[in-house]
Amino acid sequence: MFGRSRAAAAAYDAATVSRNRRFPVYLRPVVLAALLAGAGGAHAELWGFVDAYGVAHFAPRAVDARYRLVHADLAASGPRVPGKRDGADALLTWMEIAPEAKAIVPWVREAARTHGVDAELLTAVIAVESGFRREAVSSRGAIGLMQITADTGDRYGTAAERRRPAAERLLDARTNILTGARMLADLTRRYGHIELALAAWNAGEGTVRRHGGLPRLAETRAHVHLVLELYWALLQRSQSQRATSLALG
The missing domain is CATH 1.10.530.10 (Lysozyme)
Structure with missing residues (x-):
């Protein structure tokens, strides 16, 4: 599971810190890279949504209808x-x-x-x-x-x-x-x-x-x-x- 990977755990820790600082660290490129690494590589898909409580949810697939694609594997698209x-x-x-x-x-x-x-x-x-x-x-x-x-x-x-x-x-x-x-x-x-x-x-x-x-x-x-x-x-x-x-x- 994406949420159990070492990279994803590190990203979650960074996001926990960000909540205390009132700044979403997960949006920084380094944390995005960790999320994608946990999903299976730099070119994996990443789906997500922000709920009514301000919590950003991410997963490597659309868990339910609330999720939207926020990163796609387009490596094969060419220049x-x-x-x-x-x-x-x-x-x-x-x-x-x-x-x-x-x-x-x-x-x-x-x-x-x-x-x-x-x-x-x-x-x-x-x-x-x-x-x-x-x-x-x-x-x-x-x-x-x-x-x-x-x-x-x-x-x-x-x-x-x-x-x-x-x-x-x-x-x-x-x-x-x-x-x-x-x-x-x-x-x-x-x-x-x-x-x-x-x-x-x-x-x-x-x-x-x-x-x-x-x-x-x-x-x-x-x-x-x-x-x-x-x-x-x-x-x-x-x-x-x-x-x-x-x-x-």
Whole structure:
């Protein structure tokens, strides 16, 4: 069991100290490394959530529905594709001050509460897909913050939303985010894994089905890698503000 390993025990001790200091030491890279080592290596999966008492729970698998993937084994994904952003650091720095990123926070939180998708994951998808540009339209016809096509917008739109043309309503930030949250929640339920849900988002469900899992497409793997990297970084930041102690599953 993850919780019985020497590395995990050391991480738990560090977290106990952190609770007394009112600072979550487990969020420091050295303790994250210990957690991952206890899970079976630096590229293992790590799942977690913060409960109502401020205790951060981590485990090498989803123990129950409260757990969310916070670190995935993407070592096999290969290098990032040229032309993609270099990584999450620049995005995180920019998001701290960008008014367009801050402006959508209420809608992201609403969508997260309504559809059970982490706000950090929605934010990561928006950052990578559109860079928070509400009126972005791709050469393939993907629209708005979460880059949703008109067909997909109709598939995941409510009856009230579908009274307006998809090409028009998806330019509305709130509608776009709510539609994207419904889609991401549906894909995650069906595939059972955020990594595959993001792959289906990027490459299409048919492509994931044909490949029998994560497609060996460089662009898709780069996209999934960057979204998960940014998601993890955002989750670290938000949990560092909420968590007061640590429990290992």
